[in-house]
Amino acid sequence: MEEAAAMLRPLQQHPHFADCLRAGGREVVQTDAGVMLLRRFGLANVGLVSRGSAEMLEAQPPARTLRLFTPDHPMGTEMQDHGFARLRPAVKVAEWDISGPDLRSGLRKTWRHALDRADGLKLALTHMPDASNHWLLMAEQRQARDKRYRALPLWLTRAWATLHPKDSLLIEARAKGAVVAGMVFLRHGEVATYHISFTTPLGRQMEAHRVMLWRAAAHFASRGVVRLDLGTLDIDAAPGLARFKLGTGAQARALGGTWVSVPGLAAVRRQFVRQFPSGKKA
Structure with missing residues (x-):
C-alpha cells in the first residue's frame, strides 16, 4: 500500500x-x-x-x-x-486523469474543436537536455521576469535532466522552419507534472500549447502514467489559463x-x- x-x-x-x-x-x-x-x-x-x-x-x-x-x-x-x-x-490545482481508455471523450467541446482546427505544427519529443543555455530555459526565465511570477530555479531543472533524464519529456513545436513553442514535463512515479513552457505569437495563433499538451497526455498514458498535474489554478488572476487547463477534463482540487x-x-x-x-x- x-x-x-x-x-x-x-x-x-x-x-x-x-x-x-x-x-x-x-x-x-x-x-x-x-x-x-x-x-x-x-x-x-x-x-x-x-x-x-x-x-x-x-x-x-x-x-x-x-x-x-x-x-x-x-x-x-x-x-x-x-x-x-x-x-x-x-489554493487549487488542476489534475487530469489520463488513465481512461478514451482521453478524447473527456475534452470539453470548445477545447476539442480548437484541437481539431490546429494544423501545420511538427512536434519533436525528446528528453530535457542538461544545458543551461537551452532556448526554452532562457525563454522561461525571461517570461517569468516579465510576468513577475516565481518558477522553480533553473538549476533544479538541469539537475533533473542530469540525474533523471528518462523521467523528463521535452516537446518542441516547429512551424515554417522555426521553433514556435516548447513544453517540459517531469515524470515521478505514475504522475507527470507540467513544468515549464513558452509559446511565440505564431505558436499561440497555431494552438501550439493545446497540441503539445494533448500529445504529452497521449505519450504518458501509453507509458503507465495515470495523472497529469497541470499546476495551480487562479481563476481570478488568470481566468483564461484556468479555463485552458480545465478544458482538458482536469478536475480542480483544493x-x-x-x-x-x-x-x-x-x-x-x-x-x-x-x-x-x-x-x-x-
Whole structure:
C-alpha cells in the first residue's frame, strides 16, 4: 500500500525531487513519507514541506527549526494537533486523469474543436537536455521576469535532466522552419507534472500549447502514467489559463493551505482538550 501511494506522490514529495535539491547544494530531511527542505532565512532555520502527506507531520527537522507545511489535502485538525497555525488559505490545482481508455471523450467541446482546427505544427519529443543555455530555459526565465511570477530555479531543472533524464519529456513545436513553442514535463512515479513552457505569437495563433499538451497526455498514458498535474489554478488572476487547463477534463482540487509551526501550541491544545473534551469553555 505504501509503495503504491509513493507512486502517486506530488512532485515536491518524490525522491527524484530530493535528489535534485541535494545536487543543488540544499539540505533535506527525507523519510519514507516524503521530503522536507531545510533553509535559513536571516536568523531563522526553516523546514519547508510542500504538498506533504499527514505522515510527513512526524518528520523531525533539527532543533529550533520553524516549520512551514502545505498539506496536499485539507487536514486542519491534524495540523492544529501538531502545533501548526494557518498562515494562508488553500489554493487549487488542476489534475487530469489520463488513465481512461478514451482521453478524447473527456475534452470539453470548445477545447476539442480548437484541437481539431490546429494544423501545420511538427512536434519533436525528446528528453530535457542538461544545458543551461537551452532556448526554452532562457525563454522561461525571461517570461517569468516579465510576468513577475516565481518558477522553480533553473538549476533544479538541469539537475533533473542530469540525474533523471528518462523521467523528463521535452516537446518542441516547429512551424515554417522555426521553433514556435516548447513544453517540459517531469515524470515521478505514475504522475507527470507540467513544468515549464513558452509559446511565440505564431505558436499561440497555431494552438501550439493545446497540441503539445494533448500529445504529452497521449505519450504518458501509453507509458503507465495515470495523472497529469497541470499546476495551480487562479481563476481570478488568470481566468483564461484556468479555463485552458480545465478544458482538458482536469478536475480542480483544493490543497490544504499553508501552515506554520508555533512553539508550544500543540501542548496547549492537548491540555485544553483534556480539560474541556467537548471543545467548549467552562
